[in-house]
Amino acid sequence: MTFRKYLVLAAVTLCAAVGDSLLSYGMKQVGGISPHQLYDIILVILNPWIALGVFFLLGFFASYMTALSWADLTYVLPATSLGYVLLTIIAKFCLHEQVSFTRWLGILLISSGVGFVTQGPELTHQPKVKTAPVRVDP
Amino acid sequence: MNLLYTWSGIGAIVLASTSGDVLLSHAMKEVGDLGELRKRSGLAAVIGSVIRNRYFLLGVLAMTVAFYGLLFGLSWGDVSLVAPASASLTFVANAVAAKFFLHERVDHRRWIAALLVAGGVALLHG
Numbered sequence: 001m002t003f004r005k006y007l008v009l010a011a012v013t014l015c016a017a018v019g020d021s022l023l024s025y026g027m028k029q030v031g032g033i034s035p036h037q038l039y040d041i042i043l044v045i046l047n048p049w050i051a052l053g054v055f056f057l058l059g060f061f062a063s064y065m066t067a068l069s070w071a072d073l074t075y076v077l078p079a080t081s082l083g084y085v086l087l088t089i090i091a092k093f094c095l096h097e098q099v100s101f102t103r104w105l106g107i108l109l110i111s112s113g114v115g116f117v118t119q120g121p122e123l124t125h126q127p128k129v130k131t132a133p134v135r136v137d138p
Numbered sequence: 139m140n141l142l143y144t145w146s147g148i149g150a151i152v153l154a155s156t157s158g159d160v161l162l163s164h165a166m167k168e169v170g171d172l173g174e175l176r177k178r179s180g181l182a183a184v185i186g187s188v189i190r191n192r193y194f195l196l197g198v199l200a201m202t203v204a205f206y207g208l209l210f211g212l213s214w215g216d217v218s219l220v221a222p223a224s225a226s227l228t229f230v231a232n233a234v235a236a237k238f239f240l241h242e243r244v245d246h247r248r249w250i251a252a253l254l255v256a257g258g259v260a261l262l263h264g
Contacts, residue, residue: 004173065188066173068166072242073159074233078251081229084262106261113254116247124243 001122008067009079015060017086022053025095071122078117081110144215151211151224154204156231160239161197167240168193222263226256 026049044050067076085107091097169175169187176184188194211220233252236242244252 065162065166068163069169069172073163073236073240074242074244074248074252076163077159077229077232078248078255081255081259084259088262102261106258109254109258109261111258113251113258116254117251120245120247124245 005067005070005122008063009076011063012060012067012076012080013083013086015056015063016080016083017090019053019056019060020087021090021095022049022056026050026053072124075117075120075122078113082114084110140214144211144220147207147211147214148220148223148227151204151207151220152227152231154200154207155224155228156235158197158200158204159228159232160235161193161200163236163240165191165193165197218263222260225263226260229256229259 026044026047029049030044030047045054064076064080067080071079088099088103088107092099165188166172169184169191172184172188175187208220208224211224214220229252233244233249237244
């Protein structure tokens, strides 16, 4: 694993957590949307927090695709699940939500899972690459 | 009956979400290391080769189905059941699907990691 690859995994984690938090904050400002006013769901993008959240979620998708281009799915998913932990910390300290003991236990389990998977290789299956036949001189 | 609807919804979310992840992962392995590709051919070539890949398009479609499945699931069941059950079961289903469809070597370390994360996610949402 190179430093650049760790940065990509960090970007997946950060962008997902920050994007979701911004969307949550923006939607609380906008308020409830009735199923009869579905047009409003398009207009919520005009809220700056929601627009910023969508920008971060696009960043998440781009970095997630980049990570999947050089690492196994069973490596990327647990390795980037620290986003759940980050989201809980943001919810506790920035959005001032109540975080119960069970949630802290969940954070501990996720962190242990991340610790387990990141100690192994990131790629276990090399896709088949077509190679030119080797010429053997007589 | 409502519980049957709820668990059918959870099953559909897990199936669509896992299919999406597997298809996207397969697409990205076909395209190759995006960092290397960007160095060689530029950002426009990277975007072009990703969005032209049919597995990528199918993956995005499956993810869209998973998103709407979640909306339906939430309308049938409690968020405290639908969200943790679908998120944590997707982690386990991904490990199984990656082993059989992507031929990844899912060793003990990765199984333990998937189960720990699945359990943790269930506790976070619960």
